[in-house]
Amino acid sequence: MLVSLRWLKDYVDIEMSTKELAGKLTMAGLEVESIEESGPGFTGVIVSRIDSVKPHPDSKKLSLCEVWTGTETLPIVCGAPNVAEGMLTPLATVGATIPGGYTIKRSRIRGELSEGMLCSDEELGIGDDASGIMALPDTLKPGDDLADALDLKDITFDVSITPNRSDCLSILGIAREIAAITGKAMRYPDMTVSESGEDIRDITSVDILSPDLCPRYSARIIRNVTVRPSPLWIKLRLEAVGLRAINNVVDVTNFIMMEMGQPLHAFDFRYLEEGRIVVRGAGEGEEFISLDEKTRTLRADTLMICDGVKPVAVAGIMGGLNSEVTDDTETVLLESAYFNPASIRRSSRALGMSTDAAFRFERGIDPEGVIKASNRAARLIAETSGGTVCRGFIDAYPRKIEPVTDIPLRLQRVQALAGITIEEGSAVSILKNLEMKVVRDGAGTYRVTPPTFRVDISREADLIEEITRIYGYDKIPVTLPRQSTVSEIRDRKRTLMETIRIVLNGMGYSEVINYSFTSPMLADRLNLPENDEGRRYVRIKNPLTEETSVMRTVLTYGFLETAFRNANTGTQDLKMFEMGKVFIGTGEDTLPHERERLGGFISGSRFGDLWHFNDEESDFYDLKGAVENVFDSLKIHDVIYRSGCTVPFLHPGRSCDIIAAGRHIGFLGEIHPDVLENMDLKNRVVIFELELQELLDLFTGDIQYQEIPRYPASSRDVAFVVDSALEAERIIDLARGKQEKLLENVCVFDVYSGKGIPEGMKSIALRFTYRSPARTLTDEEVNASHKDLVDGIVKTTGAKIRGMEV
Numbered sequence: 001m002l003v004s005l006r007w008l009k010d011y012v013d014i015e016m017s018t019k020e021l022a023g024k025l026t027m028a029g030l031e032v033e034s035i036e037e038s039g040p041g042f043t044g045v046i047v048s049r050i051d052s053v054k055p056h057p058d059s060k061k062l063s064l065c066e067v068w069t070g071t072e073t074l075p076i077v078c079g080a081p082n083v084a085e086g087m088l089t090p091l092a093t094v095g096a097t098i099p100g101g102y103t104i105k106r107s108r109i110r111g112e113l114s115e116g117m118l119c120s121d122e123e124l125g126i127g128d129d130a131s132g133i134m135a136l137p138d139t140l141k142p143g144d145d146l147a148d149a150l151d152l153k154d155i156t157f158d159v160s161i162t163p164n165r166s167d168c169l170s171i172l173g174i175a176r177e178i179a180a181i182t183g184k185a186m187r188y189p190d191m192t193v194s195e196s197g198e199d200i201r202d203i204t205s206v207d208i209l210s211p212d213l214c215p216r217y218s219a220r221i222i223r224n225v226t227v228r229p230s231p232l233w234i235k236l237r238l239e240a241v242g243l244r245a246i247n248n249v250v251d252v253t254n255f256i257m258m259e260m261g262q263p264l265h266a267f268d269f270r271y272l273e274e275g276r277i278v279v280r281g282a283g284e285g286e287e288f289i290s291l292d293e294k295t296r297t298l299r300a301d302t303l304m305i306c307d308g309v310k311p312v313a314v315a316g317i318m319g320g321l322n323s324e325v326t327d328d329t330e331t332v333l334l335e336s337a338y339f340n341p342a343s344i345r346r347s348s349r350a351l352g353m354s355t356d357a358a359f360r361f362e363r364g365i366d367p368e369g370v371i372k373a374s375n376r377a378a379r380l381i382a383e384t385s386g387g388t389v390c391r392g393f394i395d396a397y398p399r400k401i402e403p404v405t406d407i408p409l410r411l412q413r414v415q416a417l418a419g420i421t422i423e424e425g426s427a428v429s430i431l432k433n434l435e436m437k438v439v440r441d442g443a444g445t446y447r448v449t450p451p452t453f454r455v456d457i458s459r460e461a462d463l464i465e466e467i468t469r470i471y472g473y474d475k476i477p478v479t480l481p482r483q484s485t486v487s488e489i490r491d492r493k494r495t496l497m498e499t500i501r502i503v504l505n506g507m508g509y510s511e512v513i514n515y516s517f518t519s520p521m522l523a524d525r526l527n528l529p530e531n532d533e534g535r536r537y538v539r540i541k542n543p544l545t546e547e548t549s550v551m552r553t554v555l556t557y558g559f560l561e562t563a564f565r566n567a568n569t570g571t572q573d574l575k576m577f578e579m580g581k582v583f584i585g586t587g588e589d590t591l592p593h594e595r596e597r598l599g600g601f602i603s604g605s606r607f608g609d610l611w612h613f614n615d616e617e618s619d620f621y622d623l624k625g626a627v628e629n630v631f632d633s634l635k636i637h638d639v640i641y642r643s644g645c646t647v648p649f650l651h652p653g654r655s656c657d658i659i660a661a662g663r664h665i666g667f668l669g670e671i672h673p674d675v676l677e678n679m680d681l682k683n684r685v686v687i688f689e690l691e692l693q694e695l696l697d698l699f700t701g702d703i704q705y706q707e708i709p710r711y712p713a714s715s716r717d718v719a720f721v722v723d724s725a726l727e728a729e730r731i732i733d734l735a736r737g738k739q740e741k742l743l744e745n746v747c748v749f750d751v752y753s754g755k756g757i758p759e760g761m762k763s764i765a766l767r768f769t770y771r772s773p774a775r776t777l778t779d780e781e782v783n784a785s786h787k788d789l790v791d792g793i794v795k796t797t798g799a800k801i802r803g804m805e806v
Contacts, residue, residue: 003174004240005155007259011175011187018155024181029469030168031160038240039153041125044096044104045146046070047136048118050087058110065118067091070143077114082132089133090119090146099125121232126152128229150232154240164456166363170261171241173453180433180470189259191375196223196388204269204333206396209280213303214315215399216338217279218370220378221269225249225387227327234384248384249325249332252377254356261453262336262365262373263357265305265313266381269331271323274308277333279315279396286311290318290353302347303339316344316361317353332381336374338367338401366453367401406439406447409463417461418468420476430470431463496634496692496699497579500598503633507626509575509600514558516581517548522557525678526649536585538592551583551592555599556649556687560671560679563603572683573604575618579692596692597666600626603685620654620670623686627658627668630690636660636698641668643727649675650687658690661698666690713744713771714782718790719802724753724762726797731764734793742777742785745769763802 005021008014014021022032049068056062056077063083065076069091076091083089093116096104104117121127121134124146140149147153159174167173172188179186200221208214229235230251238245243254253264269275282288282298288311289295296314298304303315312323316339325332345362348354371393378389415421424444431438437449450457457463468476501511522528523535534553543549552558555578563574577600584593602623606616624641631639638660645655647667655669668688676685720731728748735746750765757763768789770782793799 001159001161001169002241003157003159003171004237005157006151007171007237007240008175008178011172011189012179012182013184014178014182016182021178022157025157025159025174025177027469027473028177028181029162030165030174030177032157033160034158036156036158037153038156040147041099042092042097042147045090045092045098045119045124047088047140047142047144047146047149048091049142050083050085050089050118053083053085056110056112058112062110062112064112067116067118068142069093070141074115075113076116076118077109077112078118078133080118080120080133082135083118087133088136088138088140088142090124090136092117092119098123126150126232127235152236154236156240163363166360166365166455167261167453169360169363170257171259173261176435180430183433189376191372191379193375193379193389194382195391198223198390200390200392200394203275203390204272204394205276206394207276207278208396208398209278210303211398213281213340213343214279214337215340215401216367216370216395216397217277218336218374218396219277219394220334220336220374221390222332222334222378222381222385222387223330223390225330225332225381225385227325227329227385230384234380247325247327249329249381252380252384253334255380256373256377257356257360260369260373260376261360262369263316263360264373264377265319265335265357266325267312267319267323267333267335268325268329269333270329272307272312272333273310276308277335278306278308279337280304280306282311288314289321290314291321291324292318293321296351296353299347299350301343302350303343305335314347314351314353315339317348317351317355317358332387334374334378334381336370336377338365338370364455366451366455368403368452371395403449403452404458405449407450407458407460407463408441409446409448409460411444411446413460414464414467417464418471418476419479420471422467422471426471427467430467434466434470436463436466492699492701493696495701496696499633500577500579500630503629504577504600504626507575507629509577509602509626512559512562512576512578513580514552514555514562514578515548516552516583517543518550518552518557519547520550522550522553525560526554526557526675527672527678528648532648533584538583538585553582553584555580555582555597555689556671559599559601559687560675560681560685563601563681563685564679567681567683573608574601576601598630598690598692598695600688601685602626602687603681603683617684618686619684620668620686623688624668627688627690631660634695634699635702635704636695641729645669648672658688660694663694665694665698707773709771709773711772711774711776713769714777714779715767715769716782716786717749717765717767719750719752719763719765720793720797720799721757721761721763721802722797722799724760726764726799728764728766731766731793731797731799734796735766735768735789738789738792740785740789742770742772742781743768743789744771757802 018035022035026032050065051068052066054064056064062077062079065078067074067076092098092104094104094106106115118133120130122130161168203221206217206219208217227247227249230245230248234251234255235245238251238254241258245251249266253266257263281300282302282304284300286298287295288298304311305313305315313319339361341362341364344358348358382389411424414427428438431448435451439447441447448463520537528534537550539550566574579598581594581596586592600623602618604618606618606622640659641656642659643656645657645667649672650669651672657664658666658668666689671685732746746766746768748764749767753762768786770777770785
């Protein structure tokens with residue numbers, strides 16, 4: 001919110017520097033984000049007095065003036081029709097600059113010397129009147145700088161107001177804060193009204209049909225209004241806070257909104273059919289043209305201000321084009337009301353109308369300030385327009401808003417929460433300076449009633465916060481928090497997750513956090529069948545967009561979206577993982593199943609842009625190796641990668657289910673080409689997903705050690721020619737199933753098919769490693785054990801030995 005220092009000084013004396021004031025406000029909780037100095041768009045312009053006026057000898061429209069500057073008399077040629085002797089007016093002296101990039105020079109006009117220029121307010125950029133030179137008040141002194149004389153220089157603070165401090169969305173609100181901080185007295189504006197004999201109740205009426213949305217509505221009538229430009233002092237104050245001057249009536253409503261925080265609206269009374277106001281809800285789908293000339297389609301929960309026939313304003317947000325004040329308006333109905341904050345917030349969001357009025361109403365205004373603001377505005381409209389205020393006002397108040405009273409306050413509690421000792425007298429004085437009523441209730445206890453404009457105060461903690469912030473947060477000593485010396489107890493789940501992070505980060509995988517909100521198109525793009533649990537969405541009641549309207553059922557879709565965004569920026573090589581929840585719906589009135597999963601993704605080059613490697617693309621086995629490293633780090637053994645995976649978005653021949661301890665815990669595989677096409681991805685993509693809870697059940701965190709072998713190992717290599725459908729894992733399981741004591745390890749080191757291998761067959765080469773923990777093995781012992789294993793494999797699988805005798 002922009003705050004004018006000049007405007008603040010109307011209500012409170014400010015003696016400190018601008019920088020010091022900004023610091024005080026910030027420490028009191030009203031952060032000053034920036035400070036800007038502003039001034040007129042001219043230089044070298046002074047107050048002058050016209051001492052004589054004579055006709056120009058060579059022009060009927062020009063006059064020769066002798067102008068007193070306070071130190072000398074200058075000849076000035078002027079063409080303004082209102083020039084007159086004794087008139088005080090602005091003089092742009094030789095060398096002065098005025099808006100438009102003009103510099104005043106000594107010149108001859110029709111042969112007569114002119115040493116300056118008498119200016120209109122339009123030429124100086126401080127008004128719209130170009131009909132003649134500007135007439136200045138007689139109280140000014142010739143020779144004074146015009147910017148200083150008219151108080152055109154100002155300093156503007158940009159103050160960040162927290163949502164709970166709606167009372168500070170006004171100049172008076174900030175002035176009250178300054179008065180409380182500095183101990184200065186507040187000067188409130190005059191709100192008395194001079195009224196005519198005509199009673200408002202003989203002219204209009206107010207009916208509130210939706211009292212829950214509009215607890216209070218007041219109206220005043222101002223007759224014989226002349227709509228014209230506002231006085232300079234109003235224009236300057238509005239412009240300082242970022243508002244454009246329009247006319248005296250509209251400007252006064254904006255002025256009061258910024259001065260007192262109470263939004264107002266002025267209706268041209270002649271356009272109010274039946275001459276009355278009706279406050280009601282809108283009809284569903286009803287249309288209304290607002291002041292910005294846009295047609296709005298209304299919802300049934302939108303509160304409307306209507307006359308006897310039609311809507312004339314969206315309550316608390318914006319008036320209608322059909323009742324706006326125009327240049328020929330003569331009678332004004334002035335609205336001042338209190339609207340339900342939730343209603344205004346809801347309607348403002350639904351209509352996309354974020355106005356200054358809505359901003360204040362939706363945060364809560366002072367319900368007891370409604371009449372004060374109405375009186376103040378009626379007085380100013382009458383003064384600036386020459387109008388008369390009709391006797392009395394209408395105050396429809398069907399739902400009394402009860403103020404908060406008698407909040408208990410314990411000084412002992414103040415010290416406990418603030419962490420400092422604040423003297424009893426100081427605490428009470430602070431509350432009174434904040435315009436609160438304080439009554440002693442006993443030793444060290446009080447009952448406090450906040451003013452009605454402090455809608456944020458309702459309990460003891462709120463009072464303690466007020467005392468502390470005005471006393472000064474900077475006076476609270478800095479202390480270190482007490483820390484326990486007990487070592488941290490780490491749970492298994494955190495240990496599991498950190499272990500996974502270390503392993504995958506070490507392999508070059510980056511952890512990502514994708515949104516849990518996703519698109520309902522997920523299932524179609526992943527080619528999920530109709531009965532798949534991935535289609536059991538949990539829908540969000542108030543989604544930001546359709547693309548984020550359901551909760552995700554798999555991690556895979558988030559990986560694919562991330563890959564698509566990276567591909568659009570030229571990044572194709574990706575290795576990433578995520579640990580997060582998926583949500584499987586269970587019905588309308590039941591909570592969904594929330595499952596935590598670990599997912600991984602790889603795509604693009606295997607080694608990156610390295611000169612000594614070929615441009616090899618990542619494949620299934622790269623990610624399988626990462627999964628195996630995770631299992632090894634978690635000490636989860638006997639993991640089976642079983643073919644025949646039926647996950648619909650995976651390639652059927654390049655995917656597998658992951659089995660551990662007899663339980664299905666996840667899947668691994670390439671994304672199906674059709675899914676890649678759906679996601680507009682070009683590269684091969686491999687993903688895995690594992691159930692985190694299953695990993696946690698299998699993970700113990702225990703570390704077992706064994707002695708480093710003292711005796712050497714002996715290895716034997718065998719190549720088996722087998723059916724191409726036979727998995728290497730089957731041969732390895734057979735070898736281990738023999739429970740051969742000397743067998744330490746068996747692994748695949750080569751798979752080959754092609755020349756020399758019958759069609760439909762493949763060669764799987766395995767390395768068998770033998771070792772004894774007690775002695776060095778002889779060749780005879782190794783060969784005997786090896787022959788038993790190989791014979792068993794040949795007999796069970798029908799394999800043949802390639803290129804060697806057994």
